[in-house]
Amino acid sequence: MLVKNVLFGFLSLTLLGLLGFVVYTQENPEWKPYQRQYYRVLAEKTGDLKLANTPPKLVQTWLPDLNRTDRCTNCHMGIANPAFADQPQPFKSHPFLDGYMKSHPFEKYGCTVCHDGDGQATVVEKTHGIVHHLDRQLATGVMVQSACVRCHADMHEPGVEYPEAPAIMWGKQFVTQTAFMKCGACHAVKQYGWTAVLAPELSGIGSRTELSFYLVHEFQHMESTIHTKAQWEFEHFKDPQKITPGTKQVNKETGQEEWVGRTIMPNFVAIHKLTDEQTWMLTAFVMSLRDPKIEKIPMAYTPPRRKPVLAGAAPLKPSGKAGPAPAAKRKT
Numbered sequence: 001m002l003v004k005n006v007l008f009g010f011l012s013l014t015l016l017g018l019l020g021f022v023v024y025t026q027e028n029p030e031w032k033p034y035q036r037q038y039y040r041v042l043a044e045k046t047g048d049l050k051l052a053n054t055p056p057k058l059v060q061t062w063l064p065d066l067n068r069t070d071r072c073t074n075c076h077m078g079i080a081n082p083a084f085a086d087q088p089q090p091f092k093s094h095p096f097l098d099g100y101m102k103s104h105p106f107e108k109y110g111c112t113v114c115h116d117g118d119g120q121a122t123v124v125e126k127t128h129g130i131v132h133h134l135d136r137q138l139a140t141g142v143m144v145q146s147a148c149v150r151c152h153a154d155m156h157e158p159g160v161e162y163p164e165a166p167a168i169m170w171g172k173q174f175v176t177q178t179a180f181m182k183c184g185a186c187h188a189v190k191q192y193g194w195t196a197v198l199a200p201e202l203s204g205i206g207s208r209t210e211l212s213f214y215l216v217h218e219f220q221h222m223e224s225t226i227h228t229k230a231q232w233e234f235e236h237f238k239d240p241q242k243i244t245p246g247t248k249q250v251n252k253e254t255g256q257e258e259w260v261g262r263t264i265m266p267n268f269v270a271i272h273k274l275t276d277e278q279t280w281m282l283t284a285f286v287m288s289l290r291d292p293k294i295e296k297i298p299m300a301y302t303p304p305r306r307k308p309v310l311a312g313a314a315p316l317k318p319s320g321k322a323g324p325a326p327a328a329k330r331k332t
């Protein structure tokens with residue numbers, strides 16, 4: 001009898017504890033302290049002290065045409081406010097607010113159409129952490145530029161220049177002019193009119209889901225524990241033979257073990273002495289090869305096309321900004 005009572009008491013306490021935890025996490029979600037902090041800073045900046053007591057409230061941008069609901073601004077509250085340029089993340093105002101972001105107002109575009117990530121999530125872990133197989137990883141740094149081509153499909157056309165997307169422009173110049181050997185010697189890429197069949201077609205590689213990428217790629221030769229398609233491509237450019245070494249087989253004649261099926265993809269990074277920054281730009285470039293059939297951008301989001309620039313125009317400067325957050329900084 002005593003044993004039963006003790007057991008019952010123990011179970012009740014556990015249940016109560018669990019219930020308490022559920023109530024606590026629902027009442028104290030991660031975004032609430034960020035909103036409180038935001039309103040404190042806003043009150044300071046505007047001199048309107050009442051603002052400091054604004055109660056936190058869940059916000060979202062519903063974008064039916066894009067089939068998205070973005071809740072990023074629950075934490076990134078200062079994103080559209082230029083006065084927050086001096087604040088740390090997640091409060092800092094967005095870059096280029098005075099420039100081309102005017103053409104992409106947050107109320108109409110949200111965030112994930114450029115940044116990917118999990119728009120509906122409201123915890124940092126899910127929006128920023130590397131979630132295995134999550135279909136769209138958050139894009140930061142130069143990788144964001146690979147999303148511009150979802151709508152600005154003319155970026156890949158000859159002579160069309162977008163100084164606003166310097167990584168894509170750098171990549172375009174690299175694959176069509178600088179590289180010692182044309183990618184089109186082996187790969188088919190519709191955007192550039194390449195039709196070779198020695199290597200996988202790259203035309204829609206940026207539109208592939210993480211899962212479909214995962215199913216046909218080997219990840220075990222990677223250095224980083226971050227197993228995303230962007231990280232794989234980056235490491236593959238740095239050392240294709242290491243990432244795609246083929247399989248070990250015993251040679252029947254010599255009895256020796258040897259690698260069979262090692263990739264013939266040249267190591268462009270070594271040959272052209274590309275820095276990690278440039279390698280991320282090249283990664284952003286290949287990820288900007290999008291399949292319009294998969295992206296399905298509605299008319300209201302289709303921009304006017306740019307006219308090609310004549311030869312002799314001012315050369316483009318590379319972006320110089322690093323790629324995604326350094327692996328060590330990101331949560332796995």
Ligand code: HEC
Pocket residue numbers: 030031034070071072073074075076089090111112115116117118119120121122123124127128138139140141324325
């Ligand atoms: C729960 C709060 C929260 C939500 C929701 C959130 N963020 Fe953040 N975000 C942060 C914090 C905190 C940082 C700074 C620390 C960090 O990088 O983890 C940050 C940093 C960032 C950065 C800079 C990262 C870097 O490495 O430079 C980007 C870009 C970003 N967020 C985009 C987004 C997008 C897009 C969404 C929606 C899909 C989103 N965030 C949703 C809290 C949040």
Ligand code: HEC
Pocket residue numbers: 072073076079089092094095104106109110111112113114115140141142144145321
């Ligand atoms: C039109 C595309 C576009 C949209 C829409 C967009 N961003 Fe960005 N965002 C960018 C680009 C490009 C950068 C610069 C990346 C780089 O080069 O570091 C950036 C940078 C950032 C950064 C890093 C800022 C820094 O100073 O390092 C954060 C945080 C961020 N965006 C959050 C958001 C949030 C939150 C939204 C939605 C409210 C959003 N973005 C919507 C394109 C976009």
Ligand code: HEC
Pocket residue numbers: 100103104109113114144145147148149150151152162164165297300301302303304306
């Ligand atoms: C969801 C689709 C979409 C995405 C993604 C997108 N844009 Fe745009 N962009 C547009 C549309 C539509 C316009 C035209 C808006 C208008 O005229 O009001 C535009 C206008 C512009 C303009 C001004 C018009 C021009 O040609 O000079 C620039 C510059 C620009 N975008 C650059 C970018 C860059 C850089 C990125 C990626 C960081 C990007 N866009 C991502 C749809 C998009």
Ligand code: HEC
Pocket residue numbers: 175179181182183184185186187198199200202205233236240244263264265266268286
């Ligand atoms: C001599 C032939 C050859 C040339 C030239 C070549 N590649 Fe490759 N590439 C391959 C082969 C074969 C593979 C597939 C095996 C592997 O994983 O390396 C590959 C794989 C790739 C992948 C990964 C594809 C996927 O499905 O994930 C990318 C991205 C890529 N190459 C980009 C490039 C770029 C960009 C260039 C030009 C700068 C280039 N390649 C030039 C042979 C080549």
